[in-house]
Amino acid sequence: MDKFDKLSGIAAPMPLVNIDTDMIIPKVFLKSIARTGFGKNLFDEMRYNRDGSEIPDFVLNQPAYRAAQILVAGDNFGCGSSREHAPWAIADFGIKCVISTSFADIFYNNCFKNGILPIVLPQEAVDVLMKDAEKGANARMEIDLEAQTVTTSEGESFSFEVDSFKKHCLMNGLDDIDLTLEKGAAIDRFEAQATQARPWV
Amino acid sequence: MSPKTLYDKIWDAHVAHESDDGTCLLYIDRHLVHEVTSPQAFEGLRMTGRKVRAPEKTIAVPDHNVPTTLDRAKGIENEESRIQVEALDKNAKEFGVHYYPVSDVRQGIVHIVGPEQGWTLPGMTVVCGDSHTATHGAFGALAHGIGTSEVEHVLATQTLIQKKSKNMKVEITGKLKPGVTAKDITLAVIGETGTAGGTGYVIEYCGEAIRDLSMEGRMTVCNMAIEGGARAGLIAPDETTFQYVKGRPHAPKGAQWEAALNWWKTLYTDEDAVFDKVVTLKGEDIQPVVTWGTSPEDVLPITGVVPDPASFTGGKVEAAKRSLEYMGLTPGQKLTDIEIDTVFIGSCTNGRIEDLRAAAAVLKGKKIAVKRAMIVPGSGLVRAQAEEEGLADIFKEAGFEWRLAGCSMCLAMNPDQLSEGERCAATSNRNFEGRQGYKGRTHLVSPAMAAAAAITGKLTDVREMM
Numbered sequence: 001m002d003k004f005d006k007l008s009g010i011a012a013p014m015p016l017v018n019i020d021t022d023m024i025i026p027k028v029f030l031k032s033i034a035r036t037g038f039g040k041n042l043f044d045e046m047r048y049n050r051d052g053s054e055i056p057d058f059v060l061n062q063p064a065y066r067a068a069q070i071l072v073a074g075d076n077f078g079c080g081s082s083r084e085h086a087p088w089a090i091a092d093f094g095i096k097c098v099i100s101t102s103f104a105d106i107f108y109n110n111c112f113k114n115g116i117l118p119i120v121l122p123q124e125a126v127d128v129l130m131k132d133a134e135k136g137a138n139a140r141m142e143i144d145l146e147a148q149t150v151t152t153s154e155g156e157s158f159s160f161e162v163d164s165f166k167k168h169c170l171m172n173g174l175d176d177i178d179l180t181l182e183k184g185a186a187i188d189r190f191e192a193q194a195t196q197a198r199p200w201v
Numbered sequence: 202m203s204p205k206t207l208y209d210k211i212w213d214a215h216v217a218h219e220s221d222d223g224t225c226l227l228y229i230d231r232h233l234v235h236e237v238t239s240p241q242a243f244e245g246l247r248m249t250g251r252k253v254r255a256p257e258k259t260i261a262v263p264d265h266n267v268p269t270t271l272d273r274a275k276g277i278e279n280e281e282s283r284i285q286v287e288a289l290d291k292n293a294k295e296f297g298v299h300y301y302p303v304s305d306v307r308q309g310i311v312h313i314v315g316p317e318q319g320w321t322l323p324g325m326t327v328v329c330g331d332s333h334t335a336t337h338g339a340f341g342a343l344a345h346g347i348g349t350s351e352v353e354h355v356l357a358t359q360t361l362i363q364k365k366s367k368n369m370k371v372e373i374t375g376k377l378k379p380g381v382t383a384k385d386i387t388l389a390v391i392g393e394t395g396t397a398g399g400t401g402y403v404i405e406y407c408g409e410a411i412r413d414l415s416m417e418g419r420m421t422v423c424n425m426a427i428e429g430g431a432r433a434g435l436i437a438p439d440e441t442t443f444q445y446v447k448g449r450p451h452a453p454k455g456a457q458w459e460a461a462l463n464w465w466k467t468l469y470t471d472e473d474a475v476f477d478k479v480v481t482l483k484g485e486d487i488q489p490v491v492t493w494g495t496s497p498e499d500v501l502p503i504t505g506v507v508p509d510p511a512s513f514t515g516g517k518v519e520a521a522k523r524s525l526e527y528m529g530l531t532p533g534q535k536l537t538d539i540e541i542d543t544v545f546i547g548s549c550t551n552g553r554i555e556d557l558r559a560a561a562a563v564l565k566g567k568k569i570a571v572k573r574a575m576i577v578p579g580s581g582l583v584r585a586q587a588e589e590e591g592l593a594d595i596f597k598e599a600g601f602e603w604r605l606a607g608c609s610m611c612l613a614m615n616p617d618q619l620s621e622g623e624r625c626a627a628t629s630n631r632n633f634e635g636r637q638g639y640k641g642r643t644h645l646v647s648p649a650m651a652a653a654a655a656i657t658g659k660l661t662d663v664r665e666m667m
Contacts, residue, residue, distance in 0.1 A: 016523070017516035018396055018496045022633040028615045030265070031281035032542050033240035034350075045635050074516045076397040079430065080633060081612075083238065083334040084348035102397050105432050106332060106346050113350035123515075163364065176350070177251070180358045183218050183226060187360055190217035190228055197585045200327065200453030200461045201230045201258075 002115040003173035005142040007096055009069030012059045013133035019073055020080035021107060025089040038085055039092030060093075064136035072126065072133045072142065073100045077118075078107025087114045097143050099150065101126050112166045113176065118143060125150075125158045132156075145171055204471035206368045207437050208403045211343040215326045217360055226360040230325040230630070231342075233311045234261040234298065234352070234424070234636055236289040238330030238612070242353035243292040252296070254359040256496050259298035260320055263289050264310045265275040265614045267303050269577050269604035274304070282615065296356075309580025309606040312549040316420065317580055319449025321466040323438035328355055331657035333549045333630065336427040339419035339439035340446070341468050343403070346427060366432045367477040369402035374412035375484040380664035382489075382559065383418035384551060384628065384647035386410065386597040387425040389487045392500030394480055397429030402478060405470060406436050410484035415446040417555040424550045425630050428497040437469040442568045476649075477542070490534055491660055492645040494524035503650070503662045509536040527634055536660050539644070543625040544574040545637070546654040547604075548611035551628035552579025554586050560590040563666060569600040570658035576601050577609040577618070599655070613637045626654040 029041045047058045054061045060068060071090070077100040078086060086112045090098070098111070099119045111118045132139050132152040139153035145167060151157045169176065175178070182188075194201065205213070218226040232255075240262070246252070253259055267273065277283035288302065290361035294301035301308045307318065312333055315321045327337045327344035330352040347361065355361055360525065391398075404426050406419075414422065419436050426434025443462060446452045453461045462662055467619035488502035499521075501508070509532040512519035525532070530539070545559050546552075576596050578584035584606055587593050593603050610617040611629035619641025621624055628651050632643040644660060653661040 012324075015516060015519070016591075017520045018498075020614075020631075020633045022631070026301055026635055026639075027612050030237050030614065031279075031285055033244070033285060035241045045639065055436070074520075076430065080332065080631060081332060082346035082348055084241075084350060086346050087348075102400055102596070104397075104430060105400060110348035110350065113348060164222050165220070165223075165362075169474060176362055177249075177354050177357050180226060180340075180354065180360060180362065186218040187226065187228070187358060191359070194214075194562060198324075198461070198464065200322070200457045 001173045001175065004096065004115055004117055004145055004170045006145070007069060008140050010137050011070035011072050011129065011133035011139070011141045012065040012067060012068035013130050014059060014071055014073045015130055017074035018079055020075045021083050021086040022080055024078070025083065026045070030083060030085050035079055035088055038089035042089040042093045048135060059186070067094065068139040069094055069096050070141055071095050072129045075101045077103050079104040079191055082106045084110045084113070087111050087116050091116055092143060099126060099129055112170055115170065117143065117170060119150060119153045119160045121150070121158055121160055128152065128156060204474040206470045206474045206476065207405050207435055207468055208342060208343065208368055209474070211324055211326065212365055214324065225363050225365070227326060227363045228360055229328050230258060231315070231320055231354050232259045232326065233315055233329035233334065235260060235265055235311045235329070235331060236263045236285045237265045238349050239292065239352055240285060240288045241349050241533055242356055243296065244295070245353040246356055251357045252357045253298060256297040258359065259356070260315065261289055261293045261298050262301040262308055262311050262314050263303055265608045265612065265621060267607040268615050269607045269617060271605060273605055279408060285573050305583065306581040307608045309583065310549045310608055312424070313579035313583065314530055315553055316340065317449070317582060319446060319452035321462070322446060322452065323442060324468050328361060332422055332427045335434050336420050336424040338423035338426065338434040338547055339416060339436050340442055341435060341465070343433055343435065345433040366403045369399060369404045369431065369478040370476040371404050371406050372408040372479070372481045373406070373484050374408045374481065375410060375486060377410050377484045380489055380649065380667055381487050382647040383414055383421040385487055386489050387408060387422045388490045388492070388497070388500045388645060389482060390480065391425065391429045391497050392490065393482060394429050396428060396496055396498045397430045399426065399429040402431050404431045404434045406434060411436060412439070413597045416554060420553070421550055424564070425497065428630060440463050467568040489647065489650050489663055491650065493528065493530060493536065494521060495527055495632055495634050496520070496524070497630065497632060497645065499524060501536060503536055503660060505536055507532050507536065509533070526548065537662060539660045540624065541626045541654045541658060541660060542572045542623045543619065544569070544571055544651050545610045545625055545629065546575070546651050547577030547579065547609055548629035549579065550630045551648050552577060552583065554583050556628065557583065557587045557592050560648040560652040561595045563649050563663060564599040564656065565595050567599055567656045569655045571655050574601045574655045575604055577604040577608070578606050582608045610637050622639040626651045626660060
């Protein structure tokens with residue numbers, strides 16, 4: 001997994017609330033058995049007409065935002081299906097950070113497994129960032145994961161919270177499974193004890 | 202010892218390791234697997250030379266992509282869908298996990314098969330790469346959806362890296378009125394809390410109206426905990442639970458049954474346990490409901506009218522405008538005036554035998570007034586039982602298509618899809634844009650309400666037909 005440290009990039013505004021994972025990547029694209037190649041279908045039904053032509057109004061089709069690396073979104077981003085294809089599509093498009101007032105639980109966890117930093121901030125902060133994002137390609141936001149700050153193009157900074165373990169894994173690009181396998185003895189012990197206590201499982 | 206909630210008790214019984222920062226390895230008792238969210242996880246194991254740690258606790262079944270037409274034995278036409286199902290066939294065999302292939306009468310929607318076969322038991326931890334894993338919480342099991350990376354993690358380690366959620370209590374007091382079902386409860390709760398109201402919490406549903414529900418009704422309630430944003434929904438096990446579980450193929454037997462029962466009876470929230478959030482609804486206030494928009498929180502009693510977006514606040518104003526445009530509805534329009542093209546009865550929310558009985562009770566001797574209507578049983582065994590009870594004949598005589606088991610039009614990954622502008626009364630769980638097909642329009646309802654809409658061709662208050 002790619003390491004996440006600092007990011008300076010264009011932020012795209014998507015103020016819509018309750019953007020669900022069906023919007024992020026519609027089910028017709030879930031049939032692949034690979035993890036890559038989903039970026040071209042990110043937000044497919046909002047982004048393209050049925051004939052495959054682009055819908056010019058959609059934010060990521062606008063010249064200023066085609067290379068966006070940050071998304072500033074409305075409440076409850078990523079709700080619905082658990083499909084990890086959603087963060088795969090986001091990462092494959094080139095977006096490395098999503099900022100909102102809240103995220104759905106499964107989507108939030110899935111982001112960290114794919115080198116994406118989801119940032120939760122209060123409404124007032126997200127409002128400021130949304131305004132900044134609306135300025136287009138000249139407004140670059142700065143994300144510093146180590147310092148846990150987001151800075152607007154005008155230099156206004158907001159601190160955010162992130163779980164220390166998740167931060168550590170993201171900053172070092174660590175594989176969860178390797179880390180867990182290091183605790184194999186503890187799992188063995190638990191399993192032996194649980195099997196005795198609840199043999200029917 | 203300090204009083205504990207049901208969630209606290211199940212959590213504590215499954216922590217295999219706890220780090221200083223509170224990050225835990227939670228041991229997983231049952232891992233359910235389907236074809237859409239697992240191929241990349243199995244591939245990951247192959248690439249790293251890892252094995253499935255506990256294949257005997259892993260159960261796989263194809264459900265999302267499978268055709269539900271009667272001729273499905275001839276194979277899956279769509280190449281990508283076929284490859285995905287074939288990948289599950291191959292992975293199940295190679296890694297030695299329990300498997301119910303398409304040809305097995307026990308095949309069905311993973312969340313219906315698990316309980317039906319007795320894989321889901323009280324006090325367990327259950328995960329699946331599917332958000333509706335919350336269903337299994339009806340047994341007093343801690344059950345939730347995970348992503349594909351986590352599927353791989355569970356396959357390899359039988360654990361999940363987790364931090365504990367907060368406790369939320371949703372109490373439904375008193376009795377339900379006639380015509381009001383478990384689906385109406387769960388939608389009414391989401392209407393109250395919003396789709397992010399449960400974010401960060403595990404919900405325990407309790408109260409007389411919940412106690413009075415059958416296991417199948419409880420599964421419907423817990424199934425949609427995820428639509429309220431919660432990690433999981435739980436209901437404490439009781440006699441209803443034990444009676445349902447007893448005698449199922451993978452339920453404990455003999456002395457083990459007695460030992461299990463002794464433990465299961467300790468799985469309740471202690472009297473003085475503290476919840477971080479409490480929501481209470483009166484059972485008698487809940488009415489048959491429908492959704493009008495494109496979020497499961499867009500819930501209103503069937504007696505209501507389409508709301509004015511201006512009546513909302515914040516980002517919901519724009520979202521409601523967008524929803525009404527998508528749904529082709531006007532503020533002030535009576536919900537019972539909305540004409541329906543299609544009715545879909547099925548899904549992990551409402552594809553069990555009691556759901557089919559509720560629909561049949563309304564449909565008996567009637568004919569549909571919609572363009573098309575289909576019933577997709579949740580498993581091959583549900584289908585067989587419905588045929589034995591004569592329900593299938595009622596459906597067919599009414600004009601419904603009587604399908605084979607699968608997820609079908611709930612998420613429309615197989616050929617069962619809405620066309621552009623087609624309006625559907627559905628017993629499934631999501632009314633998102635494009636969920637049931639590109640530009641398709643979904644109104645979520647209970648099976649009885651879906652049946653009523655099929656007969657009149659409009660959204661209908663089922664109480665008027667009782």
